[in-house]
Amino acid sequence: MSRILSVELMKRGIGFRCPNCKGLLVETKNSFLCDECHVDWKIREGIASFFEDDVYWSDKIPETEAVTLTKIAAEEGWKTALHDVFRWNHRNDYRIISDLRRADFRFLMPLNNESTVLVLGCGLGAITVALSKVCRAVVALSDIFEYVKFLDIRRQQERILNIFPVHGGNTLHLPFPEDCFDAVVAVEMSQWAGVAHRNVKLREAENNLLLSVYKALKVGGHLYVGVANKHGCDHLMGRHDHNGGRFASLRPGKLVDTVSWIISGTSCRTHQYSPDVYTRILQGTGFREIRFYAPLPEHHEPHFFIPLDNVNVMKYFLNNSLDSFEFGSPQMREKYRVLYRIGKVAAKIALSLGLAGSVKYVVPSYGIIARK
Amino acid sequence: MTSEIEKYLVRNWDVLGLKRNRPSRFSFLGERGSLEGNKFIFFAFADNDKRPILVVKLPRCPSDLKLLENERDSLLQLRASTSMAIRESLPQVLLLDQVSSQWVLIQSFVYGEVMTPVLDHNGLPKRRNLRKHLEITTPWLSQFKNETSSRIIWDSDSIDEHVTRPIDEFRRNSHLSKDAVGYLNSLRHVTDELRGCSVLLFFQHGDFQPGNVLLDKNRITVVDWDVSRKMALALFDEFSFITNYCCSSAERAGRMNYLQAFQILWFSKNWLSRFCKDWLQCYCRTLNLDTKYVKFYFAMFLISHANQEYADLLTELNRGDYMPLRENSAGKRTHYRRLMKEQLYVRLFELLAEGRNLPIESLELAEDKQQQ
Numbered sequence: 001m002s003r004i005l006s007v008e009l010m011k012r013g014i015g016f017r018c019p020n021c022k023g024l025l026v027e028t029k030n031s032f033l034c035d036e037c038h039v040d041w042k043i044r045e046g047i048a049s050f051f052e053d054d055v056y057w058s059d060k061i062p063e064t065e066a067v068t069l070t071k072i073a074a075e076e077g078w079k080t081a082l083h084d085v086f087r088w089n090h091r092n093d094y095r096i097i098s099d100l101r102r103a104d105f106r107f108l109m110p111l112n113n114e115s116t117v118l119v120l121g122c123g124l125g126a127i128t129v130a131l132s133k134v135c136r137a138v139v140a141l142s143d144i145f146e147y148v149k150f151l152d153i154r155r156q157q158e159r160i161l162n163i164f165p166v167h168g169g170n171t172l173h174l175p176f177p178e179d180c181f182d183a184v185v186a187v188e189m190s191q192w193a194g195v196a197h198r199n200v201k202l203r204e205a206e207n208n209l210l211l212s213v214y215k216a217l218k219v220g221g222h223l224y225v226g227v228a229n230k231h232g233c234d235h236l237m238g239r240h241d242h243n244g245g246r247f248a249s250l251r252p253g254k255l256v257d258t259v260s261w262i263i264s265g266t267s268c269r270t271h272q273y274s275p276d277v278y279t280r281i282l283q284g285t286g287f288r289e290i291r292f293y294a295p296l297p298e299h300h301e302p303h304f305f306i307p308l309d310n311v312n313v314m315k316y317f318l319n320n321s322l323d324s325f326e327f328g329s330p331q332m333r334e335k336y337r338v339l340y341r342i343g344k345v346a347a348k349i350a351l352s353l354g355l356a357g358s359v360k361y362v363v364p365s366y367g368i369i370a371r372k
Numbered sequence: 373m374t375s376e377i378e379k380y381l382v383r384n385w386d387v388l389g390l391k392r393n394r395p396s397r398f399s400f401l402g403e404r405g406s407l408e409g410n411k412f413i414f415f416a417f418a419d420n421d422k423r424p425i426l427v428v429k430l431p432r433c434p435s436d437l438k439l440l441e442n443e444r445d446s447l448l449q450l451r452a453s454t455s456m457a458i459r460e461s462l463p464q465v466l467l468l469d470q471v472s473s474q475w476v477l478i479q480s481f482v483y484g485e486v487m488t489p490v491l492d493h494n495g496l497p498k499r500r501n502l503r504k505h506l507e508i509t510t511p512w513l514s515q516f517k518n519e520t521s522s523r524i525i526w527d528s529d530s531i532d533e534h535v536t537r538p539i540d541e542f543r544r545n546s547h548l549s550k551d552a553v554g555y556l557n558s559l560r561h562v563t564d565e566l567r568g569c570s571v572l573l574f575f576q577h578g579d580f581q582p583g584n585v586l587l588d589k590n591r592i593t594v595v596d597w598d599v600s601r602k603m604a605l606a607l608f609d610e611f612s613f614i615t616n617y618c619c620s621s622a623e624r625a626g627r628m629n630y631l632q633a634f635q636i637l638w639f640s641k642n643w644l645s646r647f648c649k650d651w652l653q654c655y656c657r658t659l660n661l662d663t664k665y666v667k668f669y670f671a672m673f674l675i676s677h678a679n680q681e682y683a684d685l686l687t688e689l690n691r692g693d694y695m696p697l698r699e700n701s702a703g704k705r706t707h708y709r710r711l712m713k714e715q716l717y718v719r720l721f722e723l724l725a726e727g728r729n730l731p732i733e734s735l736e737l738a739e740d741k742q743q744q
Contacts, residue, residue, distance in 0.1 A: 100432070101404050101432075104402070104404050104412055106373075107373050107374075107402060107412045107414070107430055108373060108374050108400075108402065109373060110373055110375065110376055110472055111373070112472055112473040112474065113473060133433060293402075302404065303403065303404050304401065304402060304403055304404070305400075305401070305402035305403075306401055306402075307399045307400060307401070309399070310399035310417060310420075312399075312417060312420060312421065312422045313399050313401050313417055315422065316401065316415075316417070316422065316423060316424070317401060320485070321401075321403070323488075333624075333626060
């Protein structure tokens with residue numbers, strides 16, 4: 001991270017802390033040096049890197065494409081890079097990869113031009129850029145260096161001054177002081193905690209991440225989690241999960257691990273849960289006022305946010321909004337065609353049997369808002 | 373944000389002037405709206421109500437506030453100047469105010485099902501449904517237009533505002549064929565012909581399409597007035613309705629693309645074009661419009677849409693909402709071609725300029741022959 005950026009970040013009340021021991025960091029020419037444990041955290045290509053080993057992993061694009069992406073972005077512009085890498089090989093991702101409406105969950109949270117926000121797992125930056133237009137500062141953290149670098153290039157090309165990309169995410173703590181963010185956003189991130197921390201138990205990794213987030217939030221700050229539902233109708237219909245398997249929600253935990261070993265050679269590190277378990281985990285960390293929304297059709301590209309604590313809203317949605325839903329593009333129609341048809345039939349059945357209240361258990365994903 | 377809006381609504385309930393006791397709590401169903409719409413919408417459910425009681429619109433960016441202001445001003449003006457029948461078909465603006473530094477437009481909720489075209493196996497609307505929907509829409513439209521019309525003298529200023537400037541903008545932003553440029557020049561001759569005459573201008577909804585028409589039995593409500601104009605040329609809303617009814621629905625259903633449907637509707641001889649021709653002719657009579665100028669209005673309608681789409685595209689590209697497409701994947705690296713949607717109305721205009729006749733002209737010729 002360039003000195004100017006880190007000074008700007010300091011001005012906004014966010015200095016770096018050692019992600020191992022929480023000690024103060026001293027900025028040297030090419031690194032941040034920990035006062036206490038003396039670990040030297042690198043500054044890679046102008047970006048602070050709090051990452052312990054240099055391993056590339058992503059379920060979106062292979063490493064070679066990620067490298068190409070940053071190369072083209074630097075030479076010809078970020079839009080050109082996205083086009084060249086995603087347009088033909090990842091059409092669905094290309095459609096939504098820079099759609100600022102992916103950050104529409106911001107309307108559910110009390111964000112304003114005084115807010116500082118941390119985006120965990122910032123990806124290629126759609127949510128980060130959207131938030132930067134309404135917030136004072138947005139720190140974007142990702143454990144994939146190429147993604148952070150791409151965002152840094154985009155930030156420079158678009159002259160966005162309040163985005164601060166940081167490489168990290170697989171350490172015990174977040175590299176930030178306590179009580180410094182008004183909101184933390186983790187879309188699809190929490191379920192990857194197990195992958196980022198392979199040397200600890202899955203639940204321990206998840207708890208560590210949540211606890212770090214809790215500490216980084218100011219009192220009264222909000223956490224938004226966008227996450228898939230274990231019993232989501234798409235998974236029940238046989239959609240591949242992140243581990244490459246199907247019907248994981250119908251199998252007991254050990255069998256899930258066994259299948260994962262057969263498919264990918266590792267144990268399953270991307271568990272999803274039901275609302276009750278998510279609530280228990282969040283409450284266990286200390287969060288309160290936990291509210292569940294159903295971002296439909298998915299938390300990646302939400303068109304609707306349905307509050308799950310009021311069955312009348314769900315009934316209204318199933319009766320009135322579902323039928324008139326319009327797909328924005330042919331690709332989107334293709335992607336959600338089957339899910340939409342089955343959803344419509346299921347909605348009719350649920351309404352006729354008085355089961356609208358149970359729909360919340362099978363929505364594809366959740367948007368969870370919790371308060372510190 | 374929902375908590376803040378909830379508190380605001382409960383606190384300011386008396387200011388809203390709704391005939392109902394102050395609710396104790398609200399639930400919010402969020403809908404993201406269209407890309408061009410630039411707003412996020414909440415449907416607010418009070419206590420245990422089964423239907424929303426309010427619609428809360430939030431601009432995505434501070435610059436989008438002008439759309440909400442336009443909607444408020446238009447609705448207030450219409451409610452003050454139109455008959456009871458029209459007033460009851462409009463949502464009631466309750467408030468435009470800041471809640472925690474976020475602007476919100478609060479309107480009364482109007483119940484109704486979105487008018488949805490039913491298509492036959494070819495992708496064209498079914499005749500019975502089209503007739504039924506037009507029977508409901510036409511009386512409202514003609515009454516609305518009659519009540520909001522104003523007669524002006526077609527002088528240099530009005531020609532400049534309604535014809536010359538849109539045409540100049542269209543020429544500037546589009547690569548037009550020779551035919552199209554020639555046709556644009558002929559439009560100027562029509563205006564010269566009308567110079568000094570009195571011409572009817574009408575209040576224009578701006579996005580009058582089935583999706584913005586709500587039906588409750590035979591009662592009609594028209595929503596989304598954010599791009600409305602107080603004085604505009606005749607037949608814009610009417611062309612917009614018919615075109616959207618037939619073309620957008622066919623395209624959304626994946627039966628044919630917009631251009632094909634448009635050609636079938638306006639440039640071919642079939643039951644649909646005959647039906648629309650008859651409808652237009654009757655409609656012009658109710659508004660005392662000279663059918664001689666229908667083609668002129670139609671051309672201006674296409675130009676106006678092309679300009680609007682170009683403006684939308686620029687805004688979206690500048691915001692990074694979506695990527696432009698390259699001319700081809702391998703070749704030109706720095707030249708983008710505009711999105712199909714933006715080019716669509718330019719291409720439709722070119723079709724018109726190539727000498728394709730509107731069906732209504734053929735009707736006029738047939739009548740002339742009969743008279744002779």
